[in-house]
Amino acid sequence: MSSNPTSSTHYRACNLCEAICGLEIQVEDGEITSIRGDADDPFSRGHICPKAVALQDIYRDPDRIKHPMRRTATGWQRLEWDEAFDFAAERLRATQEQHGRDAVGAYLGNPNVHNYGSILYGPPLLRTLKSRNIFSATSIDQLPHHVCGYFMFGHQLLLPIPDIDRTDFLLVLGGNPAVSNGSLMTAPDVKKRLKAIRKRGGQLVVVDPRYTETAKLADRHLFVRPGSDALLLAALLHTIFDEGLTSTRLVGIVRNDVDRSAEHEGFDTVRKITAAFPPSRVAEATGIAADEIRQLARDFATAPSAVCYGRLGVSVQEFGTLCQWLVNVLNIVTGNLDRPGGAMFTRPALDLVARPYGGGSYARWRSRVSGLPEFGGELPVAAMAEEMLTPGEGQIRSLVTVAGNPVLSTPDGRRLEKALAGLEFMISIDFYINETTRHADLILPPTSTLEHDHYDVVFHTLAIRNTTRYSQPVFEPEEDTRHDWQILTELRYRLEDDPKRLERGPSLEDGPAQTLDAGLRAGPYGDRAGAEGLSLSALKVAPHGIDLGALESCLPKRLKTPDQKIDLAPTIIVDDIKRLGNRLNELSAPGSMVMIGRRQVRSNNSWMHNYPRLMRGKDRCTLLMHPTDAERLGVSTADRVTITSKIGSITAPLELTDNIMPGVVSLPHGWGHGREGTQLATARNSPGVSLNDITDPSRIDAVSGNASVNGLPVEIVVG
Ligand SMILES: Nc1nc2c(c(=O)[nH]1)N[C@H]1C(S)=C(S)[C@@H](COP(=O)(O)OP(=O)(O)OC[C@H]3O[C@@H](n4cnc5c(=O)[nH]c(N)nc54)[C@H](O)[C@@H]3O)O[C@H]1N2
Numbered sequence: 031m032s033s034n035p036t037s038s039t040h041y042r043a044c045n046l047c048e049a050i051c052g053l054e055i056q057v058e059d060g061e062i063t064s065i066r067g068d069a070d071d072p073f074s075r076g077h078i079c080p081k082a083v084a085l086q087d088i089y090r091d092p093d094r095i096k097h098p099m100r101r102t103a104t105g106w107q108r109l110e111w112d113e114a115f116d117f118a119a120e121r122l123r124a125t126q127e128q129h130g131r132d133a134v135g136a137y138l139g140n141p142n143v144h145n146y147g148s149i150l151y152g153p154p155l156l157r158t159l160k161s162r163n164i165f166s167a168t169s170i171d172q173l174p175h176h177v178c179g180y181f182m183f184g185h186q187l188l189l190p191i192p193d194i195d196r197t198d199f200l201l202v203l204g205g206n207p208a209v210s211n212g213s214l215m216t217a218p219d220v221k222k223r224l225k226a227i228r229k230r231g232g233q234l235v236v237v238d239p240r241y242t243e244t245a246k247l248a249d250r251h252l253f254v255r256p257g258s259d260a261l262l263l264a265a266l267l268h269t270i271f272d273e274g275l276t277s278t279r280l281v282g283i284v285r286n287d288v289d290r291s292a293e294h295e296g297f298d299t300v301r302k303i304t305a306a307f308p309p310s311r312v313a314e315a316t317g318i319a320a321d322e323i324r325q326l327a328r329d330f331a332t333a334p335s336a337v338c339y340g341r342l343g344v345s346v347q348e349f350g351t352l353c354q355w356l357v358n359v360l361n362i363v364t365g366n367l368d369r370p371g372g373a374m375f376t377r378p379a380l381d382l383v384a385r386p387y388g389g390g391s392y393a394r395w396r397s398r399v400s401g402l403p404e405f406g407g408e409l410p411v412a413a414m415a416e417e418m419l420t421p422g423e424g425q426i427r428s429l430v431t432v433a434g435n436p437v438l439s440t441p442d443g444r445r446l447e448k449a450l451a452g453l454e455f456m457i458s459i460d461f462y463i464n465e466t467t468r469h470a471d472l473i474l475p476p477t478s479t480l481e482h483d484h485y486d487v488v489f490h491t492l493a494i495r496n497t498t499r500y501s502q503p504v505f506e507p508e509e510d511t512r513h514d515w516q517i518l519t520e521l522r523y524r525l526e527d528d529p530k531r532l533e534r535g536p537s538l539e540d541g542p543a544q545t546l547d548a549g550l551r552a553g554p555y556g557d558r559a560g561a562e563g564l565s566l567s568a569l570k571v572a573p574h575g576i577d578l579g580a581l582e583s584c585l586p587k588r589l590k591t592p593d594q595k596i597d598l599a600p601t602i603i604v605d606d607i608k609r610l611g612n613r614l615n616e617l618s619a620p621g622s623m624v625m626i627g628r629r630q631v632r633s634n635n636s637w638m639h640n641y642p643r644l645m646r647g648k649d650r651c652t653l654l655m656h657p658t659d660a661e662r663l664g665v666s667t668a669d670r671v672t673i674t675s676k677i678g679s680i681t682a683p684l685e686l687t688d689n690i691m692p693g694v695v696s697l698p699h700g701w702g703h704g705r706e707g708t709q710l711a712t713a714r715n716s717p718g719v720s721l722n723d724i725t726d727p728s729r730i731d732a733v734s735g736n737a738s739v740n741g742l743p744v745e746i747v748v749g
C-alpha cells in the first residue's frame with residue numbers, strides 16, 4: 031500500500047469501542063501524521079470520534095511499558111522475557127500445588143474483547159489453570175444479556191440486536207449511544223442512524239434518569255427512577271395484554287410451559303405475571319405517570335415495526351436480568367423479534383454461535399463466600415475481593431489480571447486494593463503501571479494495538495449489519511516485544527510444562543490469523559461453501575471491509591434450545607418477580623438520593639486519561655445534581671461535596687443541571703488516578719475520584735450476580 035518507502039496509508043479498524051469504525055492512517059518516517067475516518071468503509075462511512083486520534087498517543091506514550099517488570103523492595107526492575115515467564119509459571123504452580131487449583135484466580139478486563147488474539151488464546155490459559163475463581167468485566171456489564179440469551183434462545187451469544195436502520199420505533203432504556211457509540215449494538219456513526227429514524231417518520235423514545243445526549247435526539251424522553259425499569263416494562267406489557275395489542279406472529283416458536291392449556295395463546299405465563307403490575311401501581315415508583323406508560327405501550331405495539339433496547343443502565347442495576355428478559359418479552363409478544371425493524375440476530379462471517387464455543391452454563395458452582403452463581407465458567411466480580419480476603423480452603427492466594435483495571439472498575443475498589451496487597455503473588459498482562467497493576471509482582475506488557483493485526487470476532491456478532499473486515503498491523507512490533515496472544519500462550523506452555531512445545535515456543539503457525547482463516551472458511555460465507563467465499567486472503571484484499579447485507583430473519587433455525595423453541599418464561603428468571611414485587615413499596619417511597627454513572631466522549635472506562643489531547647479542558651469528574659436538590663441540601667455550584675455511601679466517602683466538585691432527575695446524582699467512573707505508585711503522568715495531573723470507591727459489592731442482580739453500581743443510595747454534604 032505504500033507509495034514510497036517513508037510514507038504509507040493504512041486502513042484499519044479502531045478497536046477502542048464497540049463501534050469498530052474504519053480508519054485511514056497516514057504514516058511518514060515511522061510517525062503517524064494523520065488519523066481520519068475511512069470514507070470507503072461501507073459500515074462506518076467515514077465516522078470517527080476523538081478517541082481514535084489518540085491511538086497514536088497510545089503507540090508513543092512514554093509511560094507505556096515494553097519489557098517485563100518485576101516489583102522489588104527498591105522499585106520496578108526490568109526482567110528478560112524468559113526469566114519473567116519462568117518466574118510467573120513457577121509462582122503460579124507453587125500456589126496451586128500448595129493450596130489447590132482454585133487458589134489462583136484470574137480477572138479479564140474489557141480490552142480483551144477488542145483483541146482477537148486475547149479472545150482466542152485467553153480461554154486455553156484459563157483451561158490450563160482449571161480454577162473456579164475466574165472473573166471478568168462481563169459481570170459488571172452485560173452478564174444479564176448472556177443469561178437471557180442462554181435461557182431463552184439456548185446460547186449466551188444469541189443476543190437480539192436492534193435493527194435501528196429500518197425500525198419505525200426505537201425505545202431506549204438505560205443506554206446513551208450518542209456518547210458510548212453503542213453497546214451490544216455495533217453501529218458506527220450511530221447519531222446519524224438515530225436521526226435517520228425520525229427523518230423517515232419513525233420515533234425515538236429514551237427512558238433515562240438523565241436527559242442525555244441521546245435523549246436530546248429523541249421525540250420523547252421520560253425520566254425514570256433508577257432501578258425501577260423492570261416495573262415500567264412489566265406495566266408496558268400489562269397494558270399490551272390488557273388492550274389486546276399482542277401479535278401472534280411468534281406464538282408457534284414459543285415453548286409450551288407448564289401453565290399452558292390447549293386454547294392458550296402462547297404467552298400465558300407472562301400475561302399472568304404482568305397482570306400484577308398495572309401502570310397505576312408502578313407510576314409512583316418509576317416516576318412516570320400511568321397515562322404516559324399506557325400511551326407508550328400503545329405507540330410501541332401499534333408501530334409498523336418497533337424495538338426496545340436496554341443497555342448498561344438497565345443491566346448494571348439490581349434487576350438487570352429481569353429488565354433484559356422483559357425487554358426480550360416486549361419485543362416477542364409484539365411480534366418484533368426476528369423481523370426487519372425489530373430485534374434481530376446476526377449471521378457473522380466467523381460464527382461463534384455455530385462453532386463449538388461455549389453456549390453458556392449456569393450455577394455449575396457457586397462462589398465460596400456469598401454463593402453467587404457461575405455463568406459460562408466465570409463467577410461474578412462482585413465476589414472477587416471477598417474470595418481473596420476470606421481465609422479457608424479455596425481462598426484466592428495468587429491472581430492473574432489480563433487487560434483489566436478492577437481497582438477502578440469494580441465495586442469497593444479500596445477493599446480490593448487491600449485484598450491485592452495481601453496476595454502471595456500477582457501477575458498482570460498490561461502495558462501500564464496503573465491503579466491495579468501497581469500491586470502486581472510481575473507485569474508482562476503486550477505490544478500496543480497498531481503493532482498487531484486485528485479482527486472483530488465479537489463485534490461483528492453484535493452488529494446492526496452483517497459485515498466483515500480484517501486489518502493488517504500498521505507498525506512492526508518493536509524488537510524483543512510480545513503480543514498478548516504470545517504472552518498468554520507462552521505462559522500456558524510453561525504451566526503445562528510440555529518440553530516439545532516449550533522448545534518451539536508459540537510460533538506463528540499457532541497464531542490467531544490461522545484460527546481466523548479456518549473460522550472464516552468454515553463459516554456461513556466461507557470459501558468451503560463456494561469458490562467465491564470468504565477466507566483470510568479474501569479479506570486481506572478488501573481492507574475497507576465487506577458489507578454482507580442487512581440482518582435477516584433466521585428463526586427458529588438459529589435457536590440453540592433443544593426443541594428449537596424460545597423459552598419465553600424461564601423459571602430461574604421468572605422467580606425473581608417476587609423480589610421485584612417486594613421492592614415496589616420501597617421504590618415507591620424514595621427518600622435518599624441515589625447515584626448513577628455516566629460516560630464521556632473523551633474517556634474509555636479507566637484507561638484513556640493519559641493522553642494529553644483527550645485531557646484538555648476543565649475537570650470532567652464532577653457530580654451532576656438538580657438545582658432543587660442543591661437548594662434542599664444547601665449546596666451550590668461553587669462547592670466541593672462529600673458523597674457518602676454505606677461503603678465510604680469521596681469528594682467531588684458539584685455541577686448543577688436541569689438535565690438530571692431530582693433525587694438522582696451522577697458521577698463518571700474510571701477516575702481516581704491519584705493513587706500512590708501509579709505511573710501515568712498525564713492522568714495524575716487531573717486524577718478525579720473513583721466512583722467505585724463507594725459502590726457496594728453486596729448490591730447485585732440476584733439472578734446473574736451482576737454488580738449493581740447504578741441506583742446507589744448516597745448522602746451528600748458540603749466540603
Ligand atoms: N461504577 C461503574 N463501574 C463500572 C462501569 C460503570 O458504568 N460504572 N462500567 C463497567 C464496564 S461496562 C466495564 S466494561 C468495566 C471495564 O473494566 P476493566 O476492563 O477492568 O477496566 P478498563 O478501564 O477497561 O481497563 C483496561 C485495562 O487494560 C489495559 N489495556 C488496554 N489495552 C490493552 C491491550 O491491548 N492488552 C492488554 N493486555 N491490556 C490492555 C489498560 O492499560 C487497563 O489497565 O468497568 C465497569 N465498571
Ligand SMILES: Nc1nc2c(c(=O)[nH]1)N[C@H]1C(S)=C(S)[C@@H](COP(=O)(O)OP(=O)(O)OC[C@H]3O[C@@H](n4cnc5c(=O)[nH]c(N)nc54)[C@H](O)[C@@H]3O)O[C@H]1N2
Nearest residue numbers: 204205206210213256257341342343629630631633634635
Ligand atoms: N466514550 C466512551 N464510550 C464508551 C465507553 C466509555 O467509557 N466511554 N465504555 C464502553 C463500554 S465498556 C460500554 S459497556 C458501553 C456502554 O454503553 P451504554 O450502555 O450506552 O452506556 P452509558 O453511557 O453508561 O449509558 C447508560 C445510561 O443508563 C442510564 N441509567 C443509569 N441508571 C439507570 C436506570 O436505573 N434506568 C435507566 N433506564 N437508565 C439508567 C445512565 O444515565 C446512562 O445514560 O460504552 C462503551 N463506549
Ligand code: SF4
Nearest residue numbers: 044047050051079082
Ligand atoms: S466511535 Fe469507537 S470505534 Fe469509532 S473511532 Fe471512536 S473509539 Fe473508535
Ligand SMILES: [Mo]
Nearest residue numbers: 140167171172
Ligand atoms: Mo463495558
